[in-house]
Amino acid sequence: MLFSKEELDEFLISNEQKHENTPNELKGAMQRKDFLEWMDELKNELKTQFLHESHLDPTLKEERIKRASVDFDYFARTYFPHYFTIKGECGLHLHLNEVFTKIALKKESKGEKHAIAAPRAHGKSTYTSQLFPLWCLVFNYKSFIVEISDAVELMEGMLEAIKAELEDNPHLKLDFPEVVGIGKTWRVGEFVSNNGVKIKAFGSGKRLRGVRYGVKRPDLVILDDLENDTNVRSKDQRDKLEDWVDEAVLNLGSADGSLDVLYIGTILHNDSVLSRKLKLGFWNPKVFRSIEEFPQRLDLWDEYAMLYRNADFNTAHQFYLKNKVLMDKGAKVLWKEAKSLEDLMKLRAENLKAFNKEQLNNPRSENQIFSLDSINFYDVLPPISQYYMYIDPAGEKAKSDFTAITIIGKGAKGFYVAESIVKILKAQSIIKTIFNLQKIYKCRLIEIETNGGQFFLKKWLQEKSLESGVFLPLRGKNNSVSKFERIESLSLAFENEELFLHKSQTMLINQLLEFPEGKNDDAPDSLAGAFLLARTKSSIKRRKHHFNSVSRIRRF
Known part of the structure; x- marks a missing residue:
């Protein structure tokens, strides 16, 4: 991906300040021009990470293609190694691999719905909104993909990252020459690849009626972070967005019901649209948290938090190293190579409310009384009198x-x-x-x-x-x-x-x-x-x- 939501927000705020004295009739066009220039710079930066020539063995081309056609993880790691600089296994990625495979390789025509809650900074958008569409595009598993986010600019950036791969990725050029290169339609927010697959970006809540690619209707919709921290606070806005998803998005596909919908994001409110869908079995719900099991000695982590807040990080870190065995006991982290237990507990010490929401998918309103942390659970019912x-x-x-x-x-x-x-x-x-x-x-x-x-x-x-x-x-x-x-x-x-x-x-x-x-x-x-x-x-x-x-x- 070219930029995160936070980076986009930072740019838009800065750009708004830059044009605060620009006449209203010119302001929108100039802000859009600045955005496109900024996005183009980031696209060129991404291309500098590509190798000039592929290191893949040309004699093994057919073998690679055959395996890549049925193995998403192999496809992603073989052709896009620049996205896999962090090692280790992540449960979220394993689940996404299963979902992608199920959608792309399904034998029946009936569409599926998948709702997935994922913590921040765990690669959900790179996997779901960039690498998965590329897999579907390269092997023609889908013909018309629609990607939707809260801000259309975010999805425009995602599509530019996909286009950058098709334009200059040497591994794709070696194995898929018929797919790469600039297609007949190659605009910001919309393109058609050389093998005839269309991908189009939208912002949430926008008019979708009649969206077509020739006679084709979308066969895959990806919803990635549909809500933001502002509109999710209003029940009226939540209701309107859910109506839009149910009435507009879910009816984008053809009459045979073959449309696949993949909805991924972070739960920003306990009654958010994503939260609502996660309670419905037919959405195949799955929730991931950066800390899957908390350490047993939370009392020591409370001391760590006090040192981190009142002294400094080094003092807190030394306390952790001294008590590491006890403080790690019982903990299970989703992707320890990307975010270690200490990294996550540091975020928890900085802002518990934000941590619960962004890392645990457990947002708490000001009035909320119960949390998952506060509820006690048993595994097997003990003897009862x-x-x-x-x-x-x-x-x-x-x-x-x-x-x-x-x-x-x-x-x-x-x-x-x-x-x-x-x-x-x-x-x-x-x-x-x-x-x-x-x-x-x-x-x-x-x-x-x-x-x-x-x-x-x-x-x-x-x-x-x-x-x-x-x-x-x-x-x-x-x-x-x-x-x-x-x-x-x-x-x-x-x-x-x-x-x-x-x-x-x-x-x-x-x-x-x-x-x-x-x-x-x-x-x-x-x-x-x-x-x-x-x-x-x-x-x-x-x-x-x-x-x-x-x-x-x-x-x-």
Whole structure:
């Protein structure tokens, strides 16, 4: 790529200042002229990194082409070595390799959607918006590729980088002479290669209706960082952009549904368009974080951060070297050769909010209460002494509301969520689900929220219990504490390591992360009810045991 989003923003700000006194009727044209000159300079700089002659063995040409046609990683590293100066394996790149191969070499005509969240500075745009289109172009896997970003200038720069490779890359010239060179259409933001593949750039939200290449419609769309830090703050803007993606972008392809869509970016807001798509299974979602597993001794890293902020980097670095074994233990980094654990923890010390957003894909709003770091997880359910169930049924008049059912168990070290069911259920389905859960878990007590006109469900459950002979230890719960306070109280339970979830409970986790600004909070509300019920009953039980033991001692 010719420039990053940050470099583009810096140029545009500088250029705006340069032309602050330019007449309005001339300003736009002059700013555009400056941008094109700047981009051309960067394109020429890129070309200086190319070798004058290819070092590839001409006698192995056919062998290379055959392998490169089915192996994206081999293709990229063989023909574009100047992009692979950093060694090491990165999970993001391995996943992208799988996705690219699936899209390019698929046998069926049905299109696919892929949504991928990637941390900053991990090569996502170089791989997705430059090298992958080149692979599709060289081997004619796609005929019309559309690339879209928040700023069209960013994609124009990406296309210029692709054109630079086609113009002067010696390895491509050796093995693909019929592809390289300037094509019949060769403009900024749009070109057609000599083997007839078209690539066109757009900015997000722009008019796309009727985009064609002769009789062909796009067969691959790449969405790369569609949102920016400003427009993502507005729910109205987020809704508009999602509508544009769903209505304009996804309908760009032909009527046979063969369009492939690859959406990659960094999550800038917990309700961003990318974040929304990552919650949909048919988008084949995948989230990557620069730190996949945090080190065990975060207390030492807190000391490191204090030294880094209050002394200097050298002092902090010496502290790290002295305690490296302990401070590295348990950590797993996405691409350690590019960003080491210390590099990342330094970013964390500089600005935790920015680090969570840009490196962990876990943005936090000012009002956010829960984060992935604050939630405790278990892998295998430990021995449980008692189970409890809490039911938060959908409102009587809200046909689309979710019913949330939580099963929580008391273990030796705390309370464990065994089940978190969040579905749109009719009354009979709710009743059936509750009885099935009770047969499995034999809950000591079941509470059902009766606020909002849900008394009928409690009555039906009691009647069904008598009919079936299955005992339901059921009681109603009329909440007087506000929903916000109930859910907020869970933060202390997580902080005290009393409450544990399983990573498979994705809807519960997502709603916790989005609280209090998310669209739904049924799952956290049900969890709060279940935790309060289990904790209260366990506490009462302990007090009763203590009282009885004292009484027996006194009798003797």
